[in-house]
Amino acid sequence: MTVEAANVRLSVIEQTWQSASTEERLDYLDELAAMAGTLGQVTGPQAENAEWLTRRLHRVVRHITSDPGPH
Numbered sequence: 001m002t003v004e005a006a007n008v009r010l011s012v013i014e015q016t017w018q019s020a021s022t023e024e025r026l027d028y029l030d031e032l033a034a035m036a037g038t039l040g041q042v043t044g045p046q047a048e049n050a051e052w053l054t055r056r057l058h059r060v061v062r063h064i065t066s067d068p069g070p071h
Contacts, residue, residue, distance in 0.1 A: 003046045003049050003050050010032075010035070010053065010056065010057055013028050013032065013060060014060055017063070017064050029061060029064060029065070032057055035057060036057055039051075039054045040054065
């Protein structure tokens with residue numbers, strides 16, 4: 001996954017996780033963990049963008065894990 005594709009996918013997750021079921025949230029967390037691993041391997045001119053996106057990704061993970069879930 002490219003940094004650009006990861007950015008688009010993260011934006012989708014940011015917009016939809018709050019209305020997701022508990023199972024969907026767990027799937028998002030798995031996907032975000034895989035995405036973080038991929039971004040951590042980016043080198044070259046995209047490395048700075050990957051670092052920034054990883055910080056943003058971790059913020060989303062914190063929000064998902066601190067929310068009690070759908071009501």
